[in-house]
Amino acid sequence: MGRREEAERQLLGAAVRQARVRRGLSIRSLADAVDVSPATICAIERGRTRVDADRLHALAQALGASDRALLHGPDPQVQERAVIEGVSAVAGVSSWRRFDDLPLDPALAGAISAFVEFGYHGAGMRVIAEHAGMSVTGVYHHYASKELLLVRILELAMNDLEWRLDAAMREALIDQLVPTRRFERLVEALALFHACRRDLAFIGASEMRSLQGVERLRIARRRNDVQRRLEAEITSCVHRRLAPQQDVSAAGRAISTMCTSICQWYRVAGPLSPEEVAREYARYAVRIIGARVGNAD
Incomplete structure (x- = not known):
């Protein structure tokens, strides 16, 4: 895919998403309207797939827009x-x-400190508890596993x-x-x-x-x-x-x-x-x- 085509797909995708959100349509609703899968709509909105003339026209009709308006990209x-x-x-x-400062509970603050110092695999729950100033049981009371602590940190x-x-x-x-x-x-x-x-x-x-x-x-x-x-x-x-x-x-x-x-x-x-x-x-x-x-x- 050439750079020009990539830019055009990105603009079309952004325009489709803008029009869909304005009309209050979900991805699935738009997919049903143009008879494609939700994954295809996601790919279009991300500029990851080619849209032929027939599909462009179907999208425009479902979104209450013109083919040309969608090709021009989102309306600033x-x-x-x-x-x-x-x-x-x-x-x-x-x-x-x-x-x-972020509102961190002691267990989460301890996990962040321990993961930075020892890494996720190097920091066991006992180490996390020491960094948190808590007992191991106390950490488990709030987080059932070390993985849940990592998930919460990344979130x-x-x-x-x-x-x-x-x-x-x-x-x-x-x-x-x-x-x-x-x-x-x-x-x-x-x-x-x-x-x-x-x-x-x-x-x-x-x-x-x-x-x-x-x-x-x-x-x-x-x-x-x-x-x-x-x-x-x-x-x-x-x-x-x-x-x-x-x-x-x-x-x-x-x-x-x-x-x-x-x-x-x-x-x-x-x-x-x-x-x-x-x-x-x-x-x-x-x-x-x-x-x-x-x-x-």
Whole structure:
């Protein structure tokens, strides 16, 4: 698949998802309407599959849109209206740049400390209990297994990261930033999380392999969604000709890997603050995709 075709699929997928959400349709409902599987709708919305003319027309009819409107990508005015209407819902939420202590119970705090020091497989329940200042029985009273502790830690990390990315993008849309600046803001939020939540980020990066089965798939999907956010913003920059045609997936992987590595080397006692690191990495990311920092229409 060529880069141009990939960008077009990403735009079509984002438009289909926007139209589906606006009409209050579930993925299954839309799939039934166009006589395909829910998995096919997921693949279309993620830009992972080709959509021929007949299927495009069926999607447009089911979504109350025109074929041409879907091909042009999501409507930025619709996105902005949705954000502005939702501002009141997040008015009481702390700034995404501020990192207060997370509300951790002693067992969870002990597990985080133990996993960082010894790794998941090296930290038994007795070690976790010692780090938590509890008895082993007390830890088991709250968490039936060590795996449940790991699942909760990874969920906590994803919850904290996702709302910050959401808030950063709301802020960018309300400020009416051009795509390159919006992309820069998203990367800043991603990098800042990995500088400020180093323990959670470190466990997330190193211990996913320790999860099994359904839980692993569930957390992996959420991580993949973050990756797709990066790719969608890069695609928008390319579509607006603010960045050159490129392998969007490769660029997104390079940028996410760069950001997730921060938790391995960053130290508070170092010469840079977390905010300075995040801003620098955001500028690096803009250069990686071949755009200019602060590029405007």
